[in-house]
Each structure stands twice: as structure tokens, then as C-alpha cells.
Amino acid sequence: MTEEPIESGAIEVSVVMPCLNEAESLGICIQKANDALQALGINGEVIVADNGSSDGSQAIARGLGARIVDVKAKGYGSALLGGITAACGRFVIMGDADDSYDFSAIGPFVEKLRDGNDLVMGNRFAGGIRPGAMPALHRYLGNPVLSRIGRLFFNSPVGDFHCGLRGFRKAAIERLDLRTTGMEFASEMIVKATLMDLRITEVPTTLSPARRTRQPHLRTWRDGWRHLRFLLVYSPRWLFLYPGAFLMLAGLLVGGWLIPGPRRIGTVGFDVHTLLYAAGAIIIGFQSVVFAFFTKVFAISEGLLPVHPRLTKAFKYITLETGLAAGSLLVVAGLAGSLYAFIHWSLGSFGALDATRTLRIVIPSLTALMLGSEVILSSFFLSVLGLSRR
Secondary structure, eight states: OOOOOOOTTOOOEEEEEEESSOTTTHHHHHHHHHHHHHHTTOOEEEEEEESOOOSSHHHHHHHTTOEEEEOOSOSHHHHHHHHHHHOOSSEEEEOOTTSSSOGGGOHHHHHHHHTTOSEEEEEHHHHOBOTTSSOHHIIIIIHHHHHHHHHHHHOOOOSOTTOSOEEEEHHHHHTTOOOOOSTTHHHHHHHHHHHTTOOEEEEEOOBOOOOOSSOOSOOHHHHHHHHHHHHHHTOHIIIIIHHHHHHHHHHHHHHHHHTTSOEEETTEEEOHHHHHHHHHHHHHHHHHHHHHHHHHHHHHHTTSSOOOHHHHHHTTTSOHHHHHHHHHHHHHHHHHHHHHHHHHHHHTTTOOOOHHHHHHHHHHHHHHHHHHHHHHHHHHHHHHHTOOOO
16 A cells, blocks of 8 residues: 655655653754655744753754754643644654654654554663663663563554653554553553554664663553553453453362362361351452453453453343343342341251351352342443443
């Protein structure tokens, strides 16, 4: 797929740089971007999305002909969103203004965009990381682990989730309705682009030591957690569904093993105390699975996630009525078990009971009662989430 010719005089590429006190390196970055646009014969512009600099960065940008966009809302994501919104180009190349990325090497990004890609990611692990450019903790743990989690959770083709140099088709990225304001903006763009089936590719990118004497804006543990938190929240399957299903399965297997009577493995004995924990695992697991459905339905209804065909098909059968029926059956089973336990107690003239025997009836009965009640309440809540609204 090849792009249609750019209209005469129209801006094809906007280079957007988020800026917060980058006076030491901003001029170099702007000059490299201007030289690259001229060398490639591209009608473009350089935009500095300033996030409240107090070191004279604005004057440097004006002196080199860059357009300044003042972004009052603080944060890396806020600055970039402000710059992207103001961009006039069909394509946007974004990159940090600390000279860690080489803006003279934007040619491959533009070529990939002209070939029809919607998002072109830089990959520092493929292009090379120069000595001193990235802390060892980021290089060997943080970035690889978070990128691997992103690929696992969302089946994304991106090998470097946090590369700051990337290019994209402005119209395509605007459709993603990006919302995060901090460093996790980098992950949100990739996750949503993957979920929306945008065409994504990568180009090798070199990372150099940042040209600055001030402390970096990135905070390792805080921003790493924000990235991980975003990946988890946007993947209800891995946050709620899979752990919950595992707990339920483990609880059912252990509970079914212990209901007939005490068990031993070697010298270790298992009895009603373990059965109680198994019941707890079933209940907690069920709540987690239900939360996965709640989160998915809410995210889809709010436009945070795309419509999921299999989930839509499943909800033809998972209705309020089926939920009420299933929940009622569990409640009836729980009440029947409780009644049986009561009769057993009455036969002993309501005296002392053999706890190990009685609890094998009471624990499953109470578990059924709780699960039935949760199924009924969850069915009503899911029906509320699924209401059509303007």
C-alpha cells in the first residue's frame, strides 16, 4: 500500500518533542530534525510541546523556527497529546528532546508510514544502546520484562514497548482516544493500536546518552509500576480471569478430594480445615472471574476497549434470566445441604457434633449459598452494565 501524493503546500510530517527544561539539548534536536526534513525533501514542521519549562527552552525553540505549544497539564503523556493535537502533518514523528534519539535518522520512519503502516516503533535493542545510555536495571530487567508482558497479554508485535522515538499516522492515533498523562502513555499507544488492529512495524533505533546535567524525569520504580499497572488493568484476562479460574479449579479439586473423608500424603494429614480453605479459594476465584467480566463489559461500553466478538456471542446466553436460574439452583442446593445438616443435628438431640463429619456437609452447603447469591447479584449488575445508553 502506497500513500496518495501529498497536496502541494500541505505539511506531510510533524516532528513533536515534549519539553520540560531541555535547554541543554533542545536546540540540537530541533536542528537535526530541520536538517533531516530538508535533506529528505519533506514539507514538515517541528513542534515543541512545552510543559512549563523555566530554563529558556521556549526562546531556543523560537530562534530555530519551531512552533511552540504550551501544555499546562503536567506529564509526559499530557505534553505529547497537546503536541499531537496541534500537529498539522499527516504523519507525526515523536521523540524526546534530550538528544538520546537521533532526529536526523527519521527517514526510515517516514518510509514505513508512506508504505501504509499506522504505527512505526523504534527498537533500541535491535538498533543498539550505547554505553551509558540506559541504566542496567532498565536494559536487562525493566524494559525487557515489561515489553514481554505486553506481547504476552496483547499479542503485540512490538519488541521495545518504551522506545521514545516512534512515528504514526495522526488520524489513526487520534481514533485511539489516548487518555493517560504520564509515562504509561507509551504503553497505552501500543496496546490500543494492537487491540484496534492497526498496522504496526518497527525500525532499528540507536539510543545515545542523554545530553543533560539535570536529573532525568523518569523515576524507575514509580514509572515502571505505572506501566505494569496499565498493562494489567487493560488485560482483565490476566488480572482477573486466569488467576480466578486457577483458584476455582484448585479449590474444586481439593474440595472434591476431601469431602469423602480425611486424606494423607506421606506423613501430612488433610482434613476439614483444608476443605475450608478450598471453599474460600472457590469463592475468591469466582469473584475474580466475575470481576473480569465486569471490567471487560465496562471498558467496552466506555470505548476503552474494542468490542470483543466472542464475548458478544457469549452474552447471547449469559443473560439476567440464566444467571437468576443458575444462582437459584445453587441457593436451593445450599439450603438443602443446610437442612440436611440441621436434621442430622436434631437426631442427636441438638447435642455435641462430630465437627469433622458435620463440616463436610456445612462447608459445601455454605459455599453453594454464597456462590448462588453472588451469581444472582452479579447477573443484575451485568445487566445494568449492558444497558444501552446515550
